[in-house]
Amino acid sequence: MNRDDFEWKIEEEWLKDVLVEIHKQYDKNRDFKEKIKEDAIRTQKELWDEIGSVSIANGLDQIADFMQFISFMKTQKISHESTRRLQEKYERMLSSPYFGRIDFIEKEDSKAEKCYIGISNLINDNIDFLIYDWRAPLSSMFYDCEIGEAGYTCPEGIIEGELTLKRQYKINNGKIEYMFDSNLKIDDEILQNILSKSTDSKMKTIVTTIQREQNRVIRDEEYKILIVQGPAGSGKTSIALHRIAYLLYRYREKITPQNIVIFSPNEIFNDYISNVLPELGEDNMYQTTFKEYMHKALGNEFSKEDYCEMMEYILDVKETPNYQNRIDNIRYKSTVEFMNILKYYVLYAERKNRDFRDIFFRGQLIVSADALEELFFQEDIKLPLKRRLKKIKNRIFFLMEPYKKHRSEEIMEELKGTGNYINHVELLRDSITLVNEEMADIYNEINRITELNLENIYRDLFENLEFFYRSLNIEYAEDKIEKIRRYTLENLNANRLYYEDQIILLYLKIALGDIPKTSEIKYVIIDEAQDYTPLQYEIFYQLFESANMTILGDLNQSINPFMNVENYNNISHIFSQSNTCIMNLTKSYRSTKEITEFSRKLLNNEIIDEGIQRSGERPLFLGFPDEEAIKERILEDIRTYKDKGYKSIGIITRTIKETSEVYNFLKEKIHIKAIRKDDDGYVSDTLVIPAYLAKGLEFDVVLIYNVGNGNYYCEEERLLLYTACTRALHILCIYYSGECTPLLN
Numbered sequence: 001m002n003r004d005d006f007e008w009k010i011e012e013e014w015l016k017d018v019l020v021e022i023h024k025q026y027d028k029n030r031d032f033k034e035k036i037k038e039d040a041i042r043t044q045k046e047l048w049d050e051i052g053s054v055s056i057a058n059g060l061d062q063i064a065d066f067m068q069f070i071s072f073m074k075t076q077k078i079s080h081e082s083t084r085r086l087q088e089k090y091e092r093m094l095s096s097p098y099f100g101r102i103d104f105i106e107k108e109d110s111k112a113e114k115c116y117i118g119i120s121n122l123i124n125d126n127i128d129f130l131i132y133d134w135r136a137p138l139s140s141m142f143y144d145c146e147i148g149e150a151g152y153t154c155p156e157g158i159i160e161g162e163l164t165l166k167r168q169y170k171i172n173n174g175k176i177e178y179m180f181d182s183n184l185k186i187d188d189e190i191l192q193n194i195l196s197k198s199t200d201s202k203m204k205t206i207v208t209t210i211q212r213e214q215n216r217v218i219r220d221e222e223y224k225i226l227i228v229q230g231p232a233g234s235g236k237t238s239i240a241l242h243r244i245a246y247l248l249y250r251y252r253e254k255i256t257p258q259n260i261v262i263f264s265p266n267e268i269f270n271d272y273i274s275n276v277l278p279e280l281g282e283d284n285m286y287q288t289t290f291k292e293y294m295h296k297a298l299g300n301e302f303s304k305e306d307y308c309e310m311m312e313y314i315l316d317v318k319e320t321p322n323y324q325n326r327i328d329n330i331r332y333k334s335t336v337e338f339m340n341i342l343k344y345y346v347l348y349a350e351r352k353n354r355d356f357r358d359i360f361f362r363g364q365l366i367v368s369a370d371a372l373e374e375l376f377f378q379e380d381i382k383l384p385l386k387r388r389l390k391k392i393k394n395r396i397f398f399l400m401e402p403y404k405k406h407r408s409e410e411i412m413e414e415l416k417g418t419g420n421y422i423n424h425v426e427l428l429r430d431s432i433t434l435v436n437e438e439m440a441d442i443y444n445e446i447n448r449i450t451e452l453n454l455e456n457i458y459r460d461l462f463e464n465l466e467f468f469y470r471s472l473n474i475e476y477a478e479d480k481i482e483k484i485r486r487y488t489l490e491n492l493n494a495n496r497l498y499y500e501d502q503i504i505l506l507y508l509k510i511a512l513g514d515i516p517k518t519s520e521i522k523y524v525i526i527d528e529a530q531d532y533t534p535l536q537y538e539i540f541y542q543l544f545e546s547a548n549m550t551i552l553g554d555l556n557q558s559i560n561p562f563m564n565v566e567n568y569n570n571i572s573h574i575f576s577q578s579n580t581c582i583m584n585l586t587k588s589y590r591s592t593k594e595i596t597e598f599s600r601k602l603l604n605n606e607i608i609d610e611g612i613q614r615s616g617e618r619p620l621f622l623g624f625p626d627e628e629a630i631k632e633r634i635l636e637d638i639r640t641y642k643d644k645g646y647k648s649i650g651i652i653t654r655t656i657k658e659t660s661e662v663y664n665f666l667k668e669k670i671h672i673k674a675i676r677k678d679d680d681g682y683v684s685d686t687l688v689i690p691a692y693l694a695k696g697l698e699f700d701v702v703l704i705y706n707v708g709n710g711n712y713y714c715e716e717e718r719l720l721l722y723t724a725c726t727r728a729l730h731i732l733c734i735y736y737s738g739e740c741t742p743l744l745n
């Protein structure tokens with residue numbers, strides 16, 4: 001459609017009307033915001049005038065008045081915040097108020113309703129919907145239906161009818177740049193156009209071109225646990241974030257961003273995705289990583305290995321004598337078999353006799369061993385161990401109280417007799433101190449029976465590993481289990497806590513009730529789901545038992561060959577089958593056809609990937625005599641691609657060690673950044689990064705550093721290389737020195 005068309009003129013008129021309405025609402029909101037600001041300043045002044053400086057000496061009434069002021073000021077702050085958000089939304093709408101239109105005739109109606117679709121509803125004073133939010137029930141037809149019979153589900157039921165028009169717009173700065181009618185899906189020109197652009201910033205919204213299979217995941221409300229498997233670049237992360245926006249809209253009375261948590265692979269990724277929800281007019285949910293959560297929960301008692309340290313070890317120290325032991329350890333502790341042993345061990349630890357003894361004070365029985373045992377084994381057996389122990393502790397304290405009081409009175413009399421005290425408070429204090437000293441053995445005994453020492457519990461598990469296999473009637477290879485046992489205990493004795501061990505410790509801490517469960521979180525999103533072990537899923541489940549979960553991953557992108565989910569069947573027993581569903585995405589959007597085809601060949605098992613047919617240059621393979629020559633060529637290529645207008649360039653290495661080498665070579669010559677820790681922030685532009693930290697990210701140009709000389713040589717590193725290659729949108733260059741990896745033959 002072009003500007004001279006009659007239809008274009010009508011659309012321009014409509015846009016003008018819509019912009020007038022947005023302006024009107026924008027101004028009203030701005031005035032309201034100003035008023036709130038003035039009110040807030042006035043409240044502050046009143047607080048100062050009426051209350052002045054607060055002191056307990058001025059009486060409780062002053063404190064009560066002060067608290068009332070504070071609560072009022074909090075409400076003002078919340079209102080101000082919400083008008084600020086509205087202002088931002090109107091600003092975005094003034095630039096681009098909508099991106100789609102559908103004309104829909106409801107059954108039994110004769111006239112089609114024109115429905116414009118944008119990032120937010122716009123309703124005028126007559127309660128006419130000038131724009132529908134993309135998340136509104138009706139808007140789903142824009143993504144799901146073609147011209148002809150159509151319908152949508154809303155709280156009132158299914159609404160059926162006919163779609164007579166579907167139109168897409170590109171509106172920028174309040175002007176229509178282009179528009180066209182599409183009879184079929186939205187994978188046409190607009191999508192091609194979006195995908196062929198250079199990327200220079202963080203992740204963007206895809207709201208204008210959400211595809212049908214993606215829309216299904218975004219709007220699903222049927223399943224409590226939704227597992228989404230999709231190839232690289234199929235939009236899993238985008239979907240996760242749009243799903244959050246959808247849930248916030250759909251259940252706006254019930255959930256807020258504080259009720260949602262997303263587990264991302266690392267901080268870089270967290271940073272990379274942080275713009276999407278604000279662009280959609282929503283506040284960000286709580287973002288964290290498993291490592292961050294785990295390290296907080298385990299505290300500072302242990303010296304803990306980092307995720308990156310583990311990955312570097314796996315990739316870089318293959319020649320050391322202990323390497324195989326460590327790998328066997330990681331592999332073993334990631335198996336379902338070990339998880340079952342661990343679950344059994346928790347039951348065992350919860351019921352293990354704690355060698356209760358009678359507790360006496362000055363010859364009088366405070367509580368008998370039998371009574372304690374009964375309390376431990378019978379009354380509260382369903383409670384987690386930590387809570388049962390706490391109850392026992394409180395019970396003993398309660399029973400001690402009369403003895404303590406009586407003895408303290410006795411001592412007070414004795415002290416009075418010394419004639420050294422004139423002050424009653426001092427007398428009381430000293431008598432209590434003396435009673436506590438007399439009761440020191442009892443306190444020690446209480447600590448002994450109620451202590452929950454995680455390290456000892458962990459040690460106990462491995463000291464008796466074979467016993468648990470036998471108890472569960474699981475066949476096992478004695479020498480293998482003995483090796484694991486010895487290796488674990490050796491490391492514990494040396495105060496070394498590997499990443500895989502930390503996960504077990506965290507599980508024990510949660511299962512034994514040493515971490516409170518939260519019901520605050522109602523939705524959990526787990527991205528890059530392939531890289532969590534079944535045990536980690538068990539942890540997610542225990543922590544967020546009542547929450548809904550969306551789990552998104554690609555089994556072909558398991559960056560750690562020894563520590564991953566391997567197969568979603570491995571976690572199926574954790575979640576109830578009746579409300580769990582696995583949905584598959586089939587298309588990829590990120591890379592050109594050539595890059596997608598090339599990367600797909602890297603996978604031994606063919607995946608069904610329809611791909612969007614966007615053509616580009618074929619991936620380049622370049623061989624060099626040594627690493628120095630590769631670096632020289634990379635420098636030259638960065639300059640060339642920058643000159644060609646590509647904005648983001650990722651030089652992907654295998655390890656952090658290589659990242660440092662390449663960065664040190666380049667840093668004096670061009671503007672470049674390096675990512676060498678998983679809690680670094682995301683930077684766009686030109687970046688050197690190890691492959692396992694680049695997962696989830698994307699670059700216009702990907703330059704893969706050295707796939708020769710033993711790098712990516714073994715089968716275990718195939719998926720790591722695949723993950724690295726699939727980060728490229730437009731250009732992929734692969735460099736090698738010496739002999740190229742057989743994985744690329």
Ligand SMILES: Nc1ncnc2c1ncn2[C@@H]1O[C@H](COP(=O)(O)OP(=O)(O)OP(=O)(O)O)[C@@H](O)[C@H]1O
Nearest residue numbers: 206209210211232233234235236237238589590696
């Ligand atoms: N419907 C869509 N319209 C426009 N762009 C899309 C669409 N779906 C995905 N994309 C784009 O494809 C790219 C890949 O998306 P995303 O990172 O969400 O995929 P992913 O499945 O999480 O990838 P990976 O598993 O490889 O990390 C992004 O640039 C995203 O904007």
